[in-house]
Amino acid sequence: MTTDIRQVYRRLYLIRRVEETIVDIYPTDKVKSPVHLSLGQEAVAAGVCSALRPEDVVFGSYRGHASYLAKGGNLNAMMAELFGKATGCTKGRGGSMHLADARAGVMPTSAIVGSTIANAAGYAFGLRRLGTDAVVVSFFGDGATEEGVFSEALNFAALKRLPVLFVCENNSYAIHTHVSRRQSAQRLVERVRTYGIAASRVADADVLRIATEAQECVQALREGRGPRFLECATYRLREHVGPGEDWDLGYRSRDEALPWIQSDQVTRLGEMLEPRERAALEAAVEGEITAAVAFAEESPFPAASDLQNDVFA
Amino acid sequence: MTTDIRQVYRRLYLIRRVEETIVDIYPTDKVKSPVHLSLGQEAVAAGVCSALRPEDVVFGSYRGHASYLAKGGNLNAMMAELFGKATGCTKGRGGSMHLADARAGVMPTSAIVGSTIANAAGYAFGLRRLGTDAVVVSFFGDGATEEGVFSEALNFAALKRLPVLFVCENNSYAIHTHVSRRQSAQRLVERVRTYGIAASRVADADVLRIATEAQECVQALREGRGPRFLECATYRLREHVGPGEDWDLGYRSRDEALPWIQSDQVTRLGEMLEPRERAALEAAVEGEITAAVAFAEESPFPAASDLQNDVFA
Amino acid sequence: MIEERSLSQIDAIREALSQEMERDDRVLVLGLGVDDPKAILGSTRGLAERFGSERVMDTPLSEDCMTGACIGMAMAGLRPVHIHIRVDFLMLAMNQIVNVAAKSMYMSGGQQPVPLVVRAIIGRSWGQGAQHSQALHSMFMHVPGLKVVAPSTPLDAKAALTYAIRDDNPIIFIEHRMLHGFTGAVPSGEVLRGPGSCRVLRRGGDLTLVGISYMVPECLRAAEWLSTVGIECEVLDPVWLSPLDVEGINASVAKTGRLLVADNAWLECGASAEIVAGACEALGSTRRLAVGRVGFAATPCPTTPALEAVFYASAASIASEAFRLVKGELPERGCDLDMPREVREFRGPF
Amino acid sequence: MIEERSLSQIDAIREALSQEMERDDRVLVLGLGVDDPKAILGSTRGLAERFGSERVMDTPLSEDCMTGACIGMAMAGLRPVHIHIRVDFLMLAMNQIVNVAAKSMYMSGGQQPVPLVVRAIIGRSWGQGAQHSQALHSMFMHVPGLKVVAPSTPLDAKAALTYAIRDDNPIIFIEHRMLHGFTGAVPSGEVLRGPGSCRVLRRGGDLTLVGISYMVPECLRAAEWLSTVGIECEVLDPVWLSPLDVEGINASVAKTGRLLVADNAWLECGASAEIVAGACEALGSTRRLAVGRVGFAATPCPTTPALEAVFYASAASIASEAFRLVKGELPERGCDLDMPREVREFRGPF
Numbered sequence A, B: 001m002t003t004d005i006r007q008v009y010r011r012l013y014l015i016r017r018v019e020e021t022i023v024d025i026y027p028t029d030k031v032k033s034p035v036h037l038s039l040g041q042e043a044v045a046a047g048v049c050s051a052l053r054p055e056d057v058v059f060g061s062y063r064g065h066a067s068y069l070a071k072g073g074n075l076n077a078m079m080a081e082l083f084g085k086a087t088g089c090t091k092g093r094g095g096s097m098h099l100a101d102a103r104a105g106v107m108p109t110s111a112i113v114g115s116t117i118a119n120a121a122g123y124a125f126g127l128r129r130l131g132t133d134a135v136v137v138s139f140f141g142d143g144a145t146e147e148g149v150f151s152e153a154l155n156f157a158a159l160k161r162l163p164v165l166f167v168c169e170n171n172s173y174a175i176h177t178h179v180s181r182r183q184s185a186q187r188l189v190e191r192v193r194t195y196g197i198a199a200s201r202v203a204d205a206d207v208l209r210i211a212t213e214a215q216e217c218v219q220a221l222r223e224g225r226g227p228r229f230l231e232c233a234t235y236r237l238r239e240h241v242g243p244g245e246d247w248d249l250g251y252r253s254r255d256e257a258l259p260w261i262q263s264d265q266v267t268r269l270g271e272m273l274e275p276r277e278r279a280a281l282e283a284a285v286e287g288e289i290t291a292a293v294a295f296a297e298e299s300p301f302p303a304a305s306d307l308q309n310d311v312f313a
Numbered sequence C, D: 001m002i003e004e005r006s007l008s009q010i011d012a013i014r015e016a017l018s019q020e021m022e023r024d025d026r027v028l029v030l031g032l033g034v035d036d037p038k039a040i041l042g043s044t045r046g047l048a049e050r051f052g053s054e055r056v057m058d059t060p061l062s063e064d065c066m067t068g069a070c071i072g073m074a075m076a077g078l079r080p081v082h083i084h085i086r087v088d089f090l091m092l093a094m095n096q097i098v099n100v101a102a103k104s105m106y107m108s109g110g111q112q113p114v115p116l117v118v119r120a121i122i123g124r125s126w127g128q129g130a131q132h133s134q135a136l137h138s139m140f141m142h143v144p145g146l147k148v149v150a151p152s153t154p155l156d157a158k159a160a161l162t163y164a165i166r167d168d169n170p171i172i173f174i175e176h177r178m179l180h181g182f183t184g185a186v187p188s189g190e191v192l193r194g195p196g197s198c199r200v201l202r203r204g205g206d207l208t209l210v211g212i213s214y215m216v217p218e219c220l221r222a223a224e225w226l227s228t229v230g231i232e233c234e235v236l237d238p239v240w241l242s243p244l245d246v247e248g249i250n251a252s253v254a255k256t257g258r259l260l261v262a263d264n265a266w267l268e269c270g271a272s273a274e275i276v277a278g279a280c281e282a283l284g285s286t287r288r289l290a291v292g293r294v295g296f297a298a299t300p301c302p303t304t305p306a307l308e309a310v311f312y313a314s315a316a317s318i319a320s321e322a323f324r325l326v327k328g329e330l331p332e333r334g335c336d337l338d339m340p341r342e343v344r345e346f347r348g349p350f
């Protein structure tokens, strides 16, 4: 499998522009819900999902816009969800923190840090028992690796040799706390290997390297060679939650961000494309986003009588 | 600090004989409570506790007779507790699974696997803040290392450089399940080191090596050099819970036990003592046990009106 | 025609598991020790041999992750039955049960049902102490998106478990260890019973006596004694605690004007509070109601038999309280009801 | 003489922490983000600078272990206040809270008290959804060995937190985010209030209205409206949910013959069930009682404002139900009570 740069760029650009669109819309107060944006972190989901097929599934977190979009989640339904509309991907029930699109293989995301890691491992067990060669990707942050469920899931997945790729999006922060103030040693890859799980790390967010690593991992999963672990260093450019920048808060400096901004993967990959091709691709994405916002605006809110539906299957 | 073989043997012999006494009494149905015996595993608590001072504290589990006795918990109060008497170390409230003797530094044990590991780390934090150089030992089984709290506690203890010695009593089984069916790889010491915690393993239950290792660890703790981890391989000679043998159950073979029986540390250390000295020591212990059983028998049960006391401080 | 065949509750549970696994190979059973020599007090005996180790799966000691993994399996299309030999261990799984299992269907806008059964056993027997004898069903009743069932008879155990496995929602199946040995008629074929109407086990006009789980047989013993002193109880077993057959219970209370709920659990915010509150909401404005609750003492569970005897509710304490609700005072000479045989004769070691 | 000084609830909470830390250097504050720029919605602002990083300690994301560690600290003689910005996260800490903290004193035969305060914030504001807006206090009320408090006013917040820090038992301190901005008189000196009698906030003879936490101001608004239609409510705030001032509540119900409990929580096995059951047990056999409960809809919490508006109880739904309990039917033209300002005007992003 070789990486299709056009496809990767399409994902990168889509995520970037959707997030920027949300930033623009947010002050209107139409999105009455917290948003945890992926601005700056697009490369991880875009790179990893380039290795996936439609029947593969991803589990993510409240910071889930990127994996939703990279896996092919419906954009109209996502935008409508942010607006709290009945046409939203979860009918206005989940909002930004709980995006889901089962048809695209996007499983419900969770606002409890780490909780979907266990769900992902179980889903992988299910896929294997059901006899497919589809695989599962579990996206989570550096903070999630401190939760006990992470260690428990590594052991279970390795013990049962499950087709799950664990992807740690290490942006060095949990809210405002640097990883060095939360973790005694940053030797994650080494630790994961003690479970008998092959593990690697991409330190520079190079989306093409992430894609290549992911392809190799996913191939191993499909062949039944047990779970894999991939740590991707990355950087969040906006505040933990919300549309704004937060350099003024004092917990991190703009200088720290500079190398990440300079090596921005959206810019980099855009420049690798032939300009006309790039323009066409971008125009198409812009069109989709504009249409999605219009769709969201025009969609109705759910009726009050809808409250009681879907509590039970 | 050199190891006082007499003291270590005293602990070994005491634990062995108390457990055997419980085995003898159990059929009378006077101990109306589950017992998780330490027969075969005496060397771990005896060796480790030889490194401790009275003001140090230990946290153990439902398999806690050995650490209670090795740390100097009151024997009369333990026996009375097993008999459900008002004079028991927890006044008949906790039974075998929840022995505690605060004066001797034996903290309440727990029947929830792994739960005291976190308590031990917190206690160590408390000791440090209170400015003493006392230390904490956390005893737990191999099964407990699968619980998320174990990983969380390693990280917290290492991050805060707490004076806690984690001791894994690895008897290869959790109830009837061998560790190889529960853990993907048995690389615990290596894993613990990735937290920045110095870790070692005693593979043959040599009580004197355990004692030496523990002394070195405790010394490091007192000097503020951060937590330590010690894995001690050991073997349980009785059923998981209860007084009987269980070779007939089929989950393990008597052959597996043979090397452990042959290298029995109670026998070994006993033989290292001068016979007369040994006889005197053993006679003293036997006297204590006989007295404790008599104390337990003669003690009254708590009055029904005592039920509501001690719910709140 | 329902064949007459007597089974213990433990055998009824095993039969339900085994028949459902036979019927649907998406069903799997997992938990600590499900395939070990003790086979969860016998309830999974033989299943591993029959269905293999991937469908009858021992697990690591990782309740949090394994519960989450079961949810993932359920999302993928399997139908896991996750077994815990003590309810108390569910406290490690609360995040996945309360925050994920109960909510995934709703949060996903109906995309993601979670067909999961959690079998959890209340550990009362003898000397189990504070961490091995709790009954925490009311915590689950509190959370929308979960169903909770606590059958008392072998028949209801088989029927409810079969229903639970086929239902597409997360279901907490509460067993009481002291009920495992009770026997009763259980059809060998398919039997299935979901939420709906509670069981009326005895008719009477003086007092409605609702028993939950192991308190059902104790209520029946109490009712028998009460009958000897002229008090006729209507004894109900809700079986399903959530959703609860509020109408069924209230219909009886409307007749008797008195309600006593006996739960093997604490009272505060318990199932008994819910049942009493539900009856009073429906009927309190139209008539006087004498209502009461009996359950665990408001303490952690002690281990010594001397205190266990007063910690637990029993036929005797139920009968006394029922007497008081009807006659306005406690029975003068108490009520001569023994400790039940299954408790009296219990031998360990666990 | 109590000095008149107005403080917001968030400032009252910070003042209690700060004064207690000043008074007793065994007190420490820990939790995710306690020393970060947002300082737990401002409630820990300045404490790290003043008391240092070992007494105001950010923690790893490890709720289970950190709760256990707090218990260990408490056993060692410290007095930790463990803070969670959402109650929902306590589901990860249930094992340590329910199985360890609540039981250590008892299981150890009185040797080992656990002086621990857990501050947990109910996240309602706007678009928080199913996992960030729950109120799970009834789960804690169910468990003997825990005390539970849910103050509604700045004064009670300061007084209860001060009491909780000095008390030798594990205490769950429930805050509601929508109450944080409310202001009221709070003495600058020591003020301390433990379980005891509930607050009577308004006198009236037609109905006893019990509000819990954020439902207290909504009950007061409802009572005002009800008064305009001739219904006089006695409004009570229990403040302490466990132990609960059952006598105080029942004394009012004995007078009014009607009880409505408004909780910002689910009803089933909730605090509202407990309060209703307690009143009916005490009074139901002597007189008719009209009782009711208002709270969350029996669904997970949705995010869209269109459904949030019907999910939550409010002054309007309280007033309607109160009207019905008194008059036997709903108010014909509804009750024209707005959404409260703090909800209407809330802006994110969190």
Ligand SMILES: Cc1ncc(C[n+]2csc(CCOP(=O)(O)OP(=O)(O)O)c2C)c(N)n1
Pocket (backbone or CB within 6 Å): A063, A111, A112, A113, A114, A140, A141, A142, A143, A144, A145, A171, A173, A174, A175, A240, D032, D061, D063, D089, D092
């Ligand atoms: C179990 C739990 N604890 C705490 C929180 C509050 N919280 C929300 S996001 C977050 C930080 C998570 O950091 P990380 O896993 O690195 O993900 P990131 O936000 O950086 O993508 C925290 C602590 C939560 N949502 N869940």
Ligand SMILES: Cc1ncc(C[n+]2csc(CCOP(=O)(O)OP(=O)(O)O)c2C)c(N)n1
Pocket (backbone or CB within 6 Å): B063, B111, B112, B113, B114, B140, B141, B142, B143, B144, B145, B171, B173, B174, B175, B240, C032, C061, C063, C089, C092
């Ligand atoms: C959280 C929890 N899960 C399950 C159990 C049931 N259980 C009791 S002991 C035990 C095995 C523990 O094994 P290990 O930690 O190796 O200790 P050992 O008994 O071998 O000393 C299990 C699973 C429990 N008590 N607590």
Ligand SMILES: [Mg+2]
Pocket (backbone or CB within 6 Å): A141, A142, A143, A169, A170, A171, A172, A173, A174, A175
């Ligand atoms: Mg992060």
Ligand SMILES: [Mg+2]
Pocket (backbone or CB within 6 Å): B141, B142, B143, B169, B170, B171, B172, B173, B174, B175
């Ligand atoms: Mg073991």
